[in-house]
Amino acid sequence: MIISIGNDHAGTFYKNKIVDYLKSQNIEVHNHGTNSExxxxxxxxVHPVAIDVEDGTSSLGIIICGSGNGxxxxxxxxxxxxxxxxWTSELVALAKQHxxxxxxxxxxxxxxxxxxxxFVTVFLKTPFDGGRHHHRVDKIACH
Known part of the structure; x- marks a missing residue:
């Protein structure tokens, strides 16, 4: 598994700790984030992370900023x-499941x-439920 990660200045500390955790789990990391505050x-x-996930270079992405919104x-x-x-583990699980x-x-x-x-652990370990959720997910992308 390859994870792409990106962050701004507000996410540098967390990014470094998450990268350490991922590497301890033998997960390859593509670090697109700043290493500065x-x-x-x-x-x-963030765009490089999204591109990695879109083109299949990475399995998943993690992005970190102060509010998470931008x-x-x-x-x-x-x-x-x-x-x-x-902002809760339950939301992470539901985002993956549904x-x-x-x-x-x-x-x-x-x-x-x-x-x-x-959150990272839950994100990596929670599978997509598929089933009734599959056709909804298919409708997300604009064609």
Whole structure:
């Protein structure tokens, strides 16, 4: 499995901890995020993650910014992306089960590091339920 990750300045600390966690699980990581806490523009770091997931370079993506909103909006501009902004583990699970989310957006200023790491675990381990949800997910992309 390959995970692409991107972050702005507000997500650098969490990104580094998440990358360490993913590598400890023998997961390859493509790091598109800034490694600095100097102010940057989140779209510059989110678009590459979305492109990786869209073209199959990565299995899933994780994006991190202060509120999670800007990163989430940016990722969802891509046709093949179903990015979910989550602030509880239950939302992460539902985003995967019902919406087949392929990008997780984490609001670093509103959740603890421990919660963020739990979100990543849930995101990676929760399968898509398919069934009645499949045709709904198919309707998300504009054609």
């Amino acid at each position: 100097d102010s940057v523009d989140y779209p510059d770091f 990163a989430n909006m940016t990722a969802n501009k891509h046709q093949g992306i179903r990015s979910a902004l989550c 919406n087949n989310a392929n990008v997780l957006s984490i609001p670093s200023r509103f959740v603890s590091l421990e919660e963020a790491l739990d």
